[in-house]
Amino acid sequence: MNVHVDERLCKGCRLCIAVCPKQVLAMSNRVNQKGYTVAVALRPEDCIGCKLCEKTCPDFAIYVEIYHLGDSPLSGK
Amino acid sequence: MSEKNPLRKYLREEKLPHFFCSGCGCGQVLNYFTQALETLQMDVEQMLTIGGVGCTARMPVYLKSDTFHGVHGRTLAWATGVKMHQPEIPIVIFAGDGDLVSIGGNHLIHAARRNLDVTVIMVNNLNFAMTGGQVAPTTPLGSVTMTTPYGNEEPAFDVAQLAMAAGATHVERWTTSRPVQCEQAIRRALQHKGFSLIEIVSQCPTHFGRYALKSGDPGRLLKWIHDNSYPLERAEKMSDAEKQGKLAVGIFRHTPNVQGSVSVSQRKIYHLGDSPLSGKCEVAGAAASAPSALPYPQRLTLSGMGGQGIILASVLLGTAAVTLGGLHAVQTQSYGSEARGGQCQAELIIDREPILSPVAQQKDLLLAMFSEAYHKYISALKPDGILVYDTDMVQPEPRTGPTFGVPATKTAVELGNRLAANMVMLGFLAERFGIISPEQLEQIIVSEVDERFRELDINAARAGVALAKKWHEGGE
Numbered sequence: 136m137n138v139h140v141d142e143r144l145c146k147g148c149r150l151c152i153a154v155c156p157k158q159v160l161a162m163s164n165r166v167n168q169k170g171y172t173v174a175v176a177l178r179p180e181d182c183i184g185c186k187l188c189e190k191t192c193p194d195f196a197i198y199v200e201i202y203h204l205g206d207s208p209l210s211g212k
Numbered sequence: 213m214s215e216k217n218p219l220r221k222y223l224r225e226e227k228l229p230h231f232f233c234s235g236c237g238c239g240q241v242l243n244y245f246t247q248a249l250e251t252l253q254m255d256v257e258q259m260l261t262i263g264g265v266g267c268t269a270r271m272p273v274y275l276k277s278d279t280f281h282g283v284h285g286r287t288l289a290w291a292t293g294v295k296m297h298q299p300e301i302p303i304v305i306f307a308g309d310g311d312l313v314s315i316g317g318n319h320l321i322h323a324a325r326r327n328l329d330v331t332v333i334m335v336n337n338l339n340f341a342m343t344g345g346q347v348a349p350t351t352p353l354g355s356v357t358m359t360t361p362y363g364n365e366e367p368a369f370d371v372a373q374l375a376m377a378a379g380a381t382h383v384e385r386w387t388t389s390r391p392v393q394c395e396q397a398i399r400r401a402l403q404h405k406g407f408s409l410i411e412i413v414s415q416c417p418t419h420f421g422r423y424a425l426k427s428g429d430p431g432r433l434l435k436w437i438h439d440n441s442y443p444l445e446r447a448e449k450m451s452d453a454e455k456q457g458k459l460a461v462g463i464f465r466h467t468p469n470v471q472g473s474v475s476v477s478q479r480k481i482y483h484l485g486d487s488p489l490s491g492k493c494e495v496a497g498a499a500a501s502a503p504s505a506l507p508y509p510q511r512l513t514l515s516g517m518g519g520q521g522i523i524l525a526s527v528l529l530g531t532a533a534v535t536l537g538g539l540h541a542v543q544t545q546s547y548g549s550e551a552r553g554g555q556c557q558a559e560l561i562i563d564r565e566p567i568l569s570p571v572a573q574q575k576d577l578l579l580a581m582f583s584e585a586y587h588k589y590i591s592a593l594k595p596d597g598i599l600v601y602d603t604d605m606v607q608p609e610p611r612t613g614p615t616f617g618v619p620a621t622k623t624a625v626e627l628g629n630r631l632a633a634n635m636v637m638l639g640f641l642a643e644r645f646g647i648i649s650p651e652q653l654e655q656i657i658v659s660e661v662d663e664r665f666r667e668l669d670i671n672a673a674r675a676g677v678a679l680a681k682k683w684h685e686g687g688e
Contacts, residue, residue, distance in 0.1 A: 191243075
């Protein structure tokens, strides 16, 4: 699992943090160009790939990439 | 947006980030809609999306479809015209509750009656959000909004029932807290032949949340909406008391071409005189004697960013001039369509004589707290007029007239809340230019400002007064 947060689009509304069942996401201390404090995937290793954050995000800022056996970026390396 | 995100192909990425507030349900519904397009593999470029006026109506702007945007409430009238000419084009209408059931209410019932083959996605945020949180026909009974400070005394429309009674053939209601169901509902609506209405009850952290629920936290509002709705399937097992004040969600109707029956419920009719407001309004009496000398400057523009409290500052200044100073004042205001982050301005004219025009072409003083606003309004300032700007937000161009840089935002941040920058500025204006006295400013803050912010605002105003005194001692 890889949780991408686009900091340019994030508006720091914390909805992803509210819906994540595994507390993968948290607020960072970074501020983007619009002045919003942005979310960060703090514990991506806990992600179960339910994509609730991606589906809930009002700003298209989150994309959860799910790796299947065999298509890991590490495979073959 | 992540390059791997498949939803990219439906969106005009150059328009992102969109203009919706942080945590707004409109953004979520746009997300659900693109998810539904992705599941159905529909070609968005062959579609027509229509938005009227309002927050929700901005959604088509971000989609790669053909788009109509901008006539308030007339989305369904446009759709009817397009369908008469080219019935094969799939049409999706994005409308808010104000757009669809208030201004466009008549179009809704007739489009439903005719079973016009369109998909209507209505984001119901329970108030008029773009214009500042006024009461709407969908605002729940008793809710406090900007225009109903004692609670809404009128019952709300049940939009799903209204559409069904008018003859809509596919009606569903969901909430933004149910992403999977919303996506499925939009998918069913897109595939339905005939009039389909999807009502999605949404949070409005900027207005409805703050006024009615006293919270601007999107997560809490989402939970409130979720807790105040129940699935239709559970309705039979619930008592009437449990259902009281809550909204049913689910598929209300999915049967093509069936006319609904009309039900009429008993409603209390209010007459003039038994409103909870009657007798509570008093006209504030002007102070006994008007001062003999006119204060200078008379014609002011206060400008800045939405959310900085520019309008509040102008209202306080004007109210103090009228109620405490015994003067006449006229205030007008304008702002961009964004509820947060756009530029806004308030014009204030203060005079000893009655004011005949609310507009002044040439301003004596410009207060600029945001660079965009500075560039927009500097041209209306007289060459010898006074410019007061926030040193943290504005870099003014060189000019000959008196110019004052005030570190208002910095001072407010030091006091604990940057939102108090407007009060620092008011303190500065009061002390430096004597429009009202610093004592009158404190008096008006005590009487007009919410108790929660009173202490902060008074401290900020005092800090502004101190800045002005320092300036004076430093010989400008």
